[in-house]
Structure formats: C-alpha cells, structure tokens
Amino acid sequence: MLLISCPNCGSRDETEFHYGGQAHVPYPENPNDLSDREWAEFLFYRDNTKGAFAERWLHSTGCRQWFNMLRDTVTYDIQAVYPMGAPRPAGAPDALSVVVPKRPLKQPELIEQPGSAPGTAAPSTSTTAPEGATK
Amino acid sequence: MSTQQLPEHPDFLWRNPEPKSSYDAVIVGGGGHGLATAYFLAKNHGMTNIAVLEKGWLAGGNMARNTTIIRSNYLWDESAAIYEHALKLWEILPEELEYDFLFSQRGVMNLAHTLGDVRESIRRVGANKLNGVDAEWLDPQQVKELCPILNISDNIRYPVMGATYQPRAGIAKHDHVAWAFARKCDELGVDIIQNCEVTGFVKDGNRVVGVKTNRGTINTEKVGLCAAGHSSVLAEMAGFRLPIQSHPLQALVSELHEPVHPTVVMSNHVHVYVSQAHKGELVMGAGVDSYNGYGQRGSFHVIEHQMAAAVELFPIFARAHVLRTWGGIVDTTLDASPIVGTSPVDNMFVNCGWGTGGFKATPAAGLTFAHTIATGSPHKLNQPFALERFETGALIDEHGAAAVAH
Numbered sequence: 001m002l003l004i005s006c007p008n009c010g011s012r013d014e015t016e017f018h019y020g021g022q023a024h025v026p027y028p029e030n031p032n033d034l035s036d037r038e039w040a041e042f043l044f045y046r047d048n049t050k051g052a053f054a055e056r057w058l059h060s061t062g063c064r065q066w067f068n069m070l071r072d073t074v075t076y077d078i079q080a081v082y083p084m085g086a087p088r089p090a091g092a093p094d095a096l097s098v099v100v101p102k103r104p105l106k107q108p109e110l111i112e113q114p115g116s117a118p119g120t121a122a123p124s125t126s127t128t129a130p131e132g133a134t135k
Numbered sequence: 136m137s138t139q140q141l142p143e144h145p146d147f148l149w150r151n152p153e154p155k156s157s158y159d160a161v162i163v164g165g166g167g168h169g170l171a172t173a174y175f176l177a178k179n180h181g182m183t184n185i186a187v188l189e190k191g192w193l194a195g196g197n198m199a200r201n202t203t204i205i206r207s208n209y210l211w212d213e214s215a216a217i218y219e220h221a222l223k224l225w226e227i228l229p230e231e232l233e234y235d236f237l238f239s240q241r242g243v244m245n246l247a248h249t250l251g252d253v254r255e256s257i258r259r260v261g262a263n264k265l266n267g268v269d270a271e272w273l274d275p276q277q278v279k280e281l282c283p284i285l286n287i288s289d290n291i292r293y294p295v296m297g298a299t300y301q302p303r304a305g306i307a308k309h310d311h312v313a314w315a316f317a318r319k320c321d322e323l324g325v326d327i328i329q330n331c332e333v334t335g336f337v338k339d340g341n342r343v344v345g346v347k348t349n350r351g352t353i354n355t356e357k358v359g360l361c362a363a364g365h366s367s368v369l370a371e372m373a374g375f376r377l378p379i380q381s382h383p384l385q386a387l388v389s390e391l392h393e394p395v396h397p398t399v400v401m402s403n404h405v406h407v408y409v410s411q412a413h414k415g416e417l418v419m420g421a422g423v424d425s426y427n428g429y430g431q432r433g434s435f436h437v438i439e440h441q442m443a444a445a446v447e448l449f450p451i452f453a454r455a456h457v458l459r460t461w462g463g464i465v466d467t468t469l470d471a472s473p474i475v476g477t478s479p480v481d482n483m484f485v486n487c488g489w490g491t492g493g494f495k496a497t498p499a500a501g502l503t504f505a506h507t508i509a510t511g512s513p514h515k516l517n518q519p520f521a522l523e524r525f526e527t528g529a530l531i532d533e534h535g536a537a538a539v540a541h
Contacts (some may be wrong), residue, residue: 001434002426015436019425021380040526044378044469048367050429073381074429 005081008063020056022046023068024088049073054088141308141413142235148314149193149321154328157354158186160508161346163333163369164361165189166198167309167494168486170316170327171501172359172508177323179502180509185325186355188348190332194313197363200431200463201494202386202408202420204399206243206304207268210259213519213531214472215266220516221499222303228498234315236308237413241398243304244273244282246448248293248404256299263301273298282398284449291447293405306399306410309494316501336373342481343373359484359508361500364429364464366487375479377487378525379466382423383433384491387442387460391415395451407444417455419445423465423491432462465491470530475504475517484508485522 002014028034028042047053053073058066070080070089080089160176162169165187176182189195205225207218229235247253256272263270275287278298287295317327328350337345337352345354362369364381396411406421421441424433438460446453467490468474474488486504489496503517513521524530 001436013436014434021427036526036528040378041376044525045376046378046380048377048380048427050365050368050381053427055427071426073427076428076430 002076002078004057004069004078006059006062006065007067007081007083008065009059012059012062016059016061018058018060020058020066023054023056052079056084141237142311148318149327151329152326154186154188154331154348154350154353155326156351158184158326159355160185160357160359161353161355162187162359162361163346164196164363164365165193165317165327165329166196166361166363167194167313167316167497168363168489168500168504169359169361170194170313170320171497172361172486172504173320173325173327173501174316174323175502175505176509177320177325180505182509183324186353187320187325187327188331188333188346188353189327189329192329193317193327194310197463197465197493198309198313200384200386200461201309202410202418203306203309203412203494204243204304204401204408204410205238205307205495206301206399207495208243208245208259208263208270208299208301208304209268209533210262211531211533212262212266214533215263215268217499217503217516217520218496219266219268220502221496224498224502225307226303228315232315232319234311234318236311236315238305238307239413240303240305241410242281242300242302243399243401244278244298244300246278246298246400246402246404247296248402249296252404253296256297260299263299269301269303271300271302273300282396282400284395284451285400286448286450293447295448298400304399306412308413312497333369333372336480336483338374338480340481341479343483357482357484357508359486359504360478361486361504363466363487363489363493366466366485370478370485373478373480373483377474377485377522378468379474379488380427381429381464381466382426383428383430383462384420384423384465385433385437385441385460385462386418386420387438388412388416388418388458389452389455390458392417392455396449400448402444402448405444405447407441407448409445409449416458417445417452420491423467424462429464430462431464465489465493467491470524471533472531473500473520474522475500476507476513476521476523477511478522 005011054070066084068082071078162173169187173187207222209215247256260270260272274297275295279287332349335347336343343358360369367377367379370377392415399410401408409419412418466487468488475486478485503514506514
C-alpha cells in the first residue's frame with residue numbers, strides 16, 4: 001500500500017486515490033491538423049518508464065483535487081509531489097535508471113505535514129485546480 | 136482430480152550453452168511465449184540456428200506467476216479465433232511435446248451477478264457458439280451442481296444469477312509447460328541462454344543486425360521480442376515506442392487442502408478467479424494494481440479485496456490460510472488485446488501486450504509469432520493484432536467483453 005502525501009490533506013492510504021497515468025501530456029494544440037499517426041500517439045501511446053516516472057493522481061475520497069507525483073516504478077518510492085501545471089522537478093533521475101537512491105523531498109516540493117515545524121514546509125493553500133491543470 | 140500422480144521432478148532437460156557469435160534469429164525472453172516461438176520456428180519453419188535469451192532463469196517471470204487458467208470464450212471473432220486455436224494446441228501438445236504437463240480440462244465458469252452481466256454472458260455464449268467455441272449458459276442451480284461449494288443464495292451482496300461455462304477450458308502445470316517446450320527446443324538445436332540480459336541492439340540503418348547483451352554482442356538476422364512487462368524497455372532500446380503500460384498483477388495461494396473445487400470459477404463483478412491446483416492449493420487472482428510498476432509486487436489492499444470476494448462466493452474458504460502472495464509485471468494495452476507482428480524496426484518483431492491473459496495463449500502466440508518471424512508477414516490469426524491497429528482504429532476491444540477484466 002502506498003502512503004501518498006496529498007498536497008491538501010496530508011498523508012493518506014493509496015485506497016483514497018485514483019491513478020491518472022503519465023503527467024505532462026498536453027492536449028494537441030491544433031487537433032484538426034493531427035495525422036492518424038499523431039492521434040494514435042496522443043490517444044494510445046504513453047511513456048512506460050522503468051525508473052522515476054511523473055504521473056497524475058486524484059485524491060478522490062478526500063479533497064478531490066488532482067496533483068502530480070514523481071514515483072520510482074521499480075522501488076515505488078515517492079520522490080516528489082507537486083501541483084498540476086508545475087513542471088517536473090529539476091534534478092529528477094533520468095528515465096530507465098533502475099536504481100534510484102532514496103532522497104529526501106526537496107524544499108519546493110515539501111508538503112506540510114500535521115505537526116511539522118512552521119517554516120519547514122511550503123503549505124499548499126490552493127483548493128482549486130491550478131492553471132494548466134489539464135496538462 | 137488431484138489423485139493423479141505428479142510427474143517426477145525432471146533432470147536437466149536442456150543444455151546451458153555459451154552464446155554463439157551469430158544466429159539466424161534471436162528471441163528475447165525465455166518465458167512461455169519465447170520458448171513456444173522458438174519451438175515453432177524450429178519445428179514448422181526449419182529454423183534451428185536460433186537462440187532464446189533470458190535475463191534471469193528460464194520461465195521465471197510471468198510464466199512462473201500466472202494462475203494457469205486456459206480458456207477461449209472471448210467475445211470478438213479475432214480473439215476467439217486465436218485463443219481457440221491455442222486451446223486446440225493445448226489439447227495435442229502433451230503428446231507432441233512428449234510431456235504430460237497435466238492439462239486438466241475441468242471447465243471454466245464465468246459468473247454473472249447483475250442483469251448487465253447476464254445479458255453480456257448470454258450474448259457471449261451466442262458469439263462463442265458461432266465461432267465454434269464450446270459454451271453454455273447455466274442457471275444458478277446448474278452452477279451449484281457443477282461447483283457445490285459456491286454460495287448461490289440471495290443473502291450475499293451480489294448473488295449469482297447464472298454463469299457461462301466452457302467445458303473444454305481448464306488449467307495446466309505452468310512450470311511443466313515451460314520445461315516441455317524447453318526440452319523440445321533443445322532437442323531441435325535451439326540454444327537456450329539464461330542469465331543473458333539484452334542491453335541494446337545493433338542497427339544498420341533501420342534494420343536490426345545484432346543484439347548487445349551482458350555476455351557480448353550476438354549478430355542476428357532477426358529479433359523477436361517476447362518480454363511481456365519489459366517490452367517497452369526493449370522497444371526504447373531499439374528506438375521505437377509501444378502503446379503499453381506495465382502494471383503489477385498479484386496472485387496468491389492458500390495452504391494445501393483436500394480436493395474441494397472441481398472446476399475454475401471466475402467472477403468479473405466481485406472480481407476474483409479461483410481454481411484448485413493439482414497439489415491442493417487454492418489459487419486466486421484478480422485485477423492489476425492501478426499504478427504503473429516494474430517491481431513484481433503490488434499493494435496489499437488488492438489482495439484483501441480479492442480474498443473478500445472469494446470468501447463471499449465460497450464460504451468454506453473463510454478458514455483457509457494464505458500461504459503466499461506474489462506479483463508479476465503485465466504489459467497492458469488500451470484495448471486489452473495483444474500486439475503480435477512487425478515493428479517499426481526492420482527484421483524486429485514484437486509479441487507483447489497480452490496483459491493479464493498471456494498464459495492461455497502460449498501455444499498460439501508461439502505458432503503465429505514464429506510464422507511472422509520466419510516469413511516476415513503475419514499469420515492470419517495474428518494479422519488483426521498488428522501494432523498498426525492503434526493508428527487505423529481497428530481496435531479489438533476486449534475490455535469487459537472477454538469474460539473477465541484484462
């Protein structure tokens with residue numbers, strides 16, 4: 001069972017969440033211009049990374065907000081949680097790296113935990129989907 | 136059923152050769168599909184200067200982790216054709232391979248728990264009959280007669296409203312299936328090379344001409360990928376993408392019990408499938424973990440869920456103890472159908488995307504994939520399962536149609 005830190009609600013069991021697959025897949029800029037091949041890519045092809053993978057999760061039985069997560073698909077270590085629309089955190093290990101050392105969350109990605117010392121975490125105050133949430 | 140004597144533990148059934156510097160064809164993946172492919176390449180197409188490369192030990196991936204169910208009661212014509220061909224091969228393979236891997240045609244039941252299930256099931260029985268697949272619709276009383284330990288009363292959340300039944304379906308000893316293929320491959324001259332991990336491919340333009348491994352580079356004219364959950368990783372090495380997502384799929388067995396379960400019961404709605412192995416373990420599985428994963432393990436709530444479903448359907452399981460649980464990595468596609476055919480790289484062929492249902496297809500996957508590799512074009516059975524279907528839109532959507540979720 002994964003223990004997932006929702007940016008709004010804190011750590012909760014995986015069973016409260018819904019998986020949304022690969023993050024950062026933009027809707028086509030000009031859908032009418034797409035070839036069949038490009039539509040196939042958009043509809044059916046997603047990265048299937050072995051290693052650090054940026055993916056979307058929905059806290060479906062909590063705040064019902066989407067967020068992004070960087071998770072290792074081999075060790076299942078959660079390496080970062082960050083808002084929809086934000087870029088993938090820099091310095092993340094490359095795809096296909098099989099052994100990823102466990103790292104503490106970096107400052108901008110920290111989630112406020114109940115009881116954590118003030119000032120050690122950047123609290124997330126937004127409860128609505130941020131701009132660019134569809135990406 | 137389990138009074139039958141198990142075969143003796145085998146002696147070494149195949150050589151462990153050093154890789155040669157070149158082969159006519161190299162199969163990546165020494166599981167059921169890779170071994171079956173090599174067998175049919177040698178037997179049907181006379182290609183014996185070939186190698187099967189396995190990064191771990193023979194048949195130690197999904198071939199060692201599946202729940203061994205064999206059936207062909209799929210809804211769509213394309214699926215029924217290839218799975219029924221597989222079932223017909225299962226019926227003759229023990230003799231052909233000269234190895235009794237205990238293919239037990241004890242029947243498979245797919246339960247219906249809702250009016251929607253009932254309609255889908257009766258429709259599927261009709262479709263199966265038109266495709267020459269044995270299928271019948273059972274009312275709850277007939278279900279009870281075939282499998283007395285099933286609870287068909289109204290006092291459960293999703294009462295059993297009937298079931299489809301395929302009498303020719305069943306289970307087989309998966310390890311013995313792999314060993315049977317491996318021994319025949321070896322006899323035919325195929326090199327089975329274990330502990331040989333592919334690290335890259337050598338290409339001349341867009342044509343593959345070699346395989347890089349941790350035991351050196353092997354030149355080859357043709358490459359067939361049979362790597363299940365790792366297909367995407369190999370495709371990326373070769374420079375193309377596959378429409379596949381790898382997920383953990385878990386299963387479990389109980390401790391050994393007296394024979395209590397005479398058939399195979401699958402329920403898509405409460406989601407569990409259960410049989411009793413020849414030795415006596417209750418073997419169960421259900422759906423994939425939701426997230427992508429290469430870890431060969433999943434989350435425990437998935438196990439809890441399938442056990443809850445099993446106990447509701449089979450009250451006598453309530454006191455059974457779990458002996459072990461495990462996970463494999465399954466290669467799922469968005470239409471829940473496999474990809475068997477050519478790839479964007481010349482002379483490289485792909486057999487993947489079988490998701491949670493690849494074991495039952497092993498002989499037909501091998502037969503059609505061998506045909507594709509040997510001739511360069513698909514067999515009529517795997518033609519509809521080409522990679523191009525995601526571009527043309529001719530999907531074979533077995534989601535919810537294939538009797539159980541894939």
